[in-house]
Amino acid sequence: MRRLLSPVAIAVLCAGAALVALLAYGLAQNEADRGIEERLAAGEREEAPGFELPALDGDGVGRLADYRGQVVVLNFWASWCEPCRAESPLLDRWQRRIEQGGGTVLGIDALDVTGDAEDFIREYGLSYPMLKDREGETMADYGVVQLPETFVIDPRGRIAAVRRGPVDRAFMETHVTPLLEGA
Amino acid sequence: MRRRLAAAATAAALLALALPTAVTAACPKTTLGDIEDEVMCPVCGTPLGLATEAPQAQRERAYIEELIADCRSKEEIKTALVAQFGDGVLALPGDEGGEDELADVLVYLIPALALLAAAGGIAFALARWRRGRENEGEEQQGVPEAASNSRLDADLGRYDL
Numbered sequence: 304m305r306r307l308l309s310p311v312a313i314a315v316l317c318a319g320a321a322l323v324a325l326l327a328y329g330l331a332q333n334e335a336d337r338g339i340e341e342r343l344a345a346g347e348r349e350e351a352p353g354f355e356l357p358a359l360d361g362d363g364v365g366r367l368a369d370y371r372g373q374v375v376v377l378n379f380w381a382s383w384c385e386p387c388r389a390e391s392p393l394l395d396r397w398q399r400r401i402e403q404g405g406g407t408v409l410g411i412d413a414l415d416v417t418g419d420a421e422d423f424i425r426e427y428g429l430s431y432p433m434l435k436d437r438e439g440e441t442m443a444d445y446g447v448v449q450l451p452e453t454f455v456i457d458p459r460g461r462i463a464a465v466r467r468g469p470v471d472r473a474f475m476e477t478h479v480t481p482l483l484e485g486a
Numbered sequence: 487m488r489r490r491l492a493a494a495a496t497a498a499a500l501l502a503l504a505l506p507t508a509v510t511a512a513c514p515k516t517t518l519g520d521i522e523d524e525v526m527c528p529v530c531g532t533p534l535g536l537a538t539e540a541p542q543a544q545r546e547r548a549y550i551e552e553l554i555a556d557c558r559s560k561e562e563i564k565t566a567l568v569a570q571f572g573d574g575v576l577a578l579p580g581d582e583g584g585e586d587e588l589a590d591v592l593v594y595l596i597p598a599l600a601l602l603a604a605a606g607g608i609a610f611a612l613a614r615w616r617r618g619r620e621n622e623g624e625e626q627q628g629v630p631e632a633a634s635n636s637r638l639d640a641d642l643g644r645y646d647l
Contacts, residue, residue, distance in 0.1 A: 309618070314611050383545040414528045414542060416549050416570050438572030439528060 339446060339454075339465055348461035351377070351454065352444040359412050359420055359433035367409075367460070374406035374482045375456040376475075379442055381412060382419035384450040390469035391427045397475055398431040404483045405458070407431060413442045413450065457482050514559035521550055521560060525567055526577045533577045546571075 342349050355366045367375070378394055380387040398408040408431040412420040417435065424433065436442055445454060455464040455478045464478035519535075527537035527546060537543035549570070553563045567575045579594065 309615050311611050311615050314608060381542065383541040385541065414571060416545065419545065419549075437570065438574050 337446070339462055343462070343465065348457065348463055351375075351456045351460055351462045352441070354434075354436075354441040354444065356411065356434035356436055356441060359410075359417065359424075359435045361417075365409070365432060365434045367456070370407060370409065370456075371460055372405070372458050374401065374458060374479060375454075376401075376406070376408040376470075376479060377411065377445075377454040377456055378408060378451060378470075379411050379413050379436075379445070379447050379453070380451045381415040382423040383415065386469045387423075387451045388427075390451055390453075390471075391423075391429060393470065393472065393475070395427065395429050395431065397479065398429075401479065401483055402431075406479065406483050409434070411436050411441060413447070414439045455479055455482065513557040516554050516558070516560045516563065518547060518550055518554065521563055522547065524576070524578050525550075525564065526575050528571050528575055 339349060351367060353367050355364055357364050367377075376394070376397065378390075380391070394408050394410075401407065410429070410431055410433040412433055413436040415435075420433070420435070423429075445452070449467065451469055453466045453470045453474075454462050457463045463482060464474070466474050522534040525534050525546075526532070527534045527540060527543040529542040530537040530540045534543055534546060546567075550563055550567070553566055558566065564576065
């Protein structure tokens with residue numbers, strides 16, 4: 304017993320405990336915030352975090368509040384994100400479909416080189432408005448931990464649906480179309 | 487005439503050889519390795535040098551290499567990275583150019599003091615542990631001596647000399 308409590312053993316135990324605490328802290332920090340999904344599962348729609356970001360082309364700024372009264376398909380993406388390539392043409396098709404009916408796709412290019420993002424937009428001929436989240440702060444506000452992620456925001460500015468990963472036609476038809484019909 | 491032509495050709499060849507060297511000399515000697523330990527991969531949350539596979543890290547590296555090829559200095563490259571990713575891309579304390587100089591000093595000072603304290607603590611604990619072992623050894627040596635003395639006394643008493 305006396306040996307177990309020797310100062311060396313105590314020092315080793317303390318160092319081990321500190322290491323475990325550090326690892327636990329790191330894991331907790333990196334854990335994705337899934338509060339939005341939990342509230343949606345409970346039938347609640349939470350207020351979408353507001354933002355004001357520069358336009359990707361450098362021409363002015365864009366705010367979520369500018370789109371109040373519209374259905375917003377808020378899509379976080381980056382040019383280096385491979386799955387973003389798969390969903391971008393679909394998002395552009397939906398932009399053409401919903402822009403007359405009180406909706407818009409709003410792209411947020413996050414943590415990306417502007418020149419690369421512009422090349423990406425040209426390559427896919429994307430027509431919807433694009434903002435730049437230079438440091439990923441808006442991404443963090445929405446709990447985005449991977450790209451792409453898409454949030455459907457209703458005309459009252461509340462989050463109505465989330466897709467962590469690329470969207471597909473079924474997601475858009477299930478979550479966007481009913482909002483447009485109700486708008 | 488032929489001599490003049492030969493001289494002109496030699497001069498042209500020398501000029502052609504000297505030009506790239508002059509351009510290279512004018513270029514600041516920046517390397518990717520020199521920069522990637524001082525900037526972050528914003529998505530990975532680690533210094534760029536440690537982020538090997540992440541697509542964003544690879545793209546950031548390619549961007550840095552484009553700037554190096556464009557003859558940009560290390561500081562110019564860091565400024566360009568900040569323009570793209572914000573101050574958070576700078577890995578070294580003090581690089582952000584903020585006014586909180588005390589915090590920049592403390593970032594280096596606190597880990598150094600913590601290391602010193604830990605080393606001191608371990609040295610103290612080791613010294614105490616070794617002293618404790620020595621004392622235990624002395625006590626253990628003392629016990630047989632006392633036991634043999636009493637046995638000797640008992641033997642002497644039995645023989646009644």
